[in-house]
Amino acid sequence: MATLRLGDIAPDFIAQSSEGTINFHEYLGDSWGVLFSHPADYTPVCTTELGTAAKYKDEFTKRNTKVIALSVDGLASHKGWINDINETQQTTVNFPIIADEDKKVSNLYDMIHPKADSNLTVRSVFVIAPNKTIKLIITYPASTGRNFDELLRVIDSLQLTAYHKVATPANWEHGQEVVISPSVSNEEATVLFPKGFKEVKPYLRLTEQPNLN
Ligand code: BEZ
Numbered sequence: 001m002a003t004l005r006l007g008d009i010a011p012d013f014i015a016q017s018s019e020g021t022i023n024f025h026e027y028l029g030d031s032w033g034v035l036f037s038h039p040a041d042y043t044p045v046c047t048t049e050l051g052t053a054a055k056y057k058d059e060f061t062k063r064n065t066k067v068i069a070l071s072v073d074g075l076a077s078h079k080g081w082i083n084d085i086n087e088t089q090q091t092t093v094n095f096p097i098i099a100d101e102d103k104k105v106s107n108l109y110d111m112i113h114p115k116a117d118s119n120l121t122v123r124s125v126f127v128i129a130p131n132k133t134i135k136l137i138i139t140y141p142a143s144t145g146r147n148f149d150e151l152l153r154v155i156d157s158l159q160l161t162a163y164h165k166v167a168t169p170a171n172w173e174h175g176q177e178v179v180i181s182p183s184v185s186n187e188e189a190t191v192l193f194p195k196g197f198k199e200v201k202p203y204l205r206l207t208e209q210p211n212l213n
Contacts, residue, residue, distance in 0.1 A: 002113065003110065003117040004109060004110060004126075004134060004137065005134070005137075006129065006132065006134055006135065006136070006137065007115040007133055008133065008134050009132050009133060009134075010024070010033070010035070010126060010128045010132050010133070010134050011024075011108045011109065011138075012024050012025045013104065013105050013108060014103055015070075015098045015099070015100060015104070015121075016075055016098070016099045017068070017075075017078075017096035017097055017098045017099060018078045018082060018093075018096055018097045018099070019073065019080055019096035020096075021036070022068065022098065024068075024095055025132055026134070027066070027068070028098075028128065028130075030064075030066055031064050031065060031066045031130060032063065032065040032066070032125055032127065032128065032129060032130060032155065032158075032159070033065065033066050033067075033068065033126075033127070033128040034060070034065060034066070034067045034068070034125065034126070034128075034151065034155075035068050035070065035124075035125075035126045035128065036053075036067070036068075036069055036070070036123070036124060036125045036126070036146070037069070037070045037071060037106065037111040037121035037122065037123065037124045037155070038069060038070070038071050038073065038121065038123060039074060039117065039120040039123070039142045040051070040071055040072075040083050040120055041071060041073040041077045041078060041080075041081040041123065042077070042080075042084070044090060045142070045143070045144075045145040046071075047081075047084065047085055047088060047089065048089065048101055048145055049123075049146055049148075050085050050089075050093060051085050051088070051089025051090075051091050051093075052089070052093065052096070052148050053067055053069070053148060053160050054085070054089070054091040054092060054093045054094050054095070055089070055091050056148050056152065057094050057095075058179075059152050060152075063152070063155050063156070064130075066095070067095040067153055068095055068096050068097075068098065069095060069096070069097040069098065070097065070100050070105055070106070070108060070111070070120070070121065071097070071098075071099075071100065071120075071121060072100050072101060072103055072121060073099060073101070074099050074101050075099040077099075078097045078099055082097070084102065091141050094157055100121075106121050107116060107125060109124060109126065109129060110124075111124045113139070114144065116141060119143065120142070122139055122140065122141060122142060123139065123140035123141065123142065123144070123145075123146060124138075125137070125139075125140075125146065125151065127151075127155060127158060129158070129162065130168050135158045136154055136158065153172070153173055153174070156173075156174045157172065160178070160209065160210075160211060163211070164178075164182065164183045164192075164210045164211065165181040165183070165188075165192060165208060166178040166180055166181060166209075167179050167181055173207070174209070175209060175212065176206065176209065177206045177208060178206070178207060178208075178209050178210070179183055179204065179205060179206060179207075180192075180193065180197055180205040180206075182203060186199070186205075186209070189205065189207070192210075193207040193208070195208050196206070
């Protein structure tokens with residue numbers, strides 16, 4: 001198993017999920033994707049994570065992003081646990097959870113870190129662009145639930161910077177100033193960013209987020 005890196009094609013797979021058989025690339029279609037693993041069903045942190053992901057459905061849809069979860073538990077376990085998530089998190093799970101009992105997908109994506117736990121997946125996150133390249137990889141330990149606002153923030157940045165010659169500074173959020181890519185000359189910047197830009201240093205130039213109305 002080769003290490004997956006940013007820019008690699010997200011490995012394709014066929015897997016059983018709580019919403020039926022998933023052909024991963026076909027399932028993603030022209031959407032962005034978030035593939036994320038959790039250690040185990042019927043556990044407290046995971047319950048809050050999947051409930052939160054379900055509640056963020058509209059935010060993911062706005063970003064043309066499909067979410068897909070995974071653990072090494074089986075389908076019957078997923079289906080029973082979904083009822084608990086829906087009940088305790090006051091939501092309805094609205095994305096598939098892969099039942100990766102044979103660890104095929106977990107191994108493909110290196111989601112089992114033996115020194116953390118030899119059998120269970122860690123909290124991996126892969127953000128995948130419509131061309132199926134991996135744009136973001138984050139790994140959290142079992143003891144730390146993910147921040148789904150951060151995931152949305154990163155998707156906003158990835159989508160912005162995919163189409164504009166900008167990058168997003170520390171703690172950036174949608175609507176805030178961005179930095180102009182170092183590869184862009186000042187002459188080009190004048191054309192690309194007609195509202196202007198501030199040159200704090202020759203390498204640090206700020207401009208309004210370009211895709212705002
Ligand atoms: C949890 O989701 O709460 C959890 C799962 C595995 C290990 C530790 C915590």
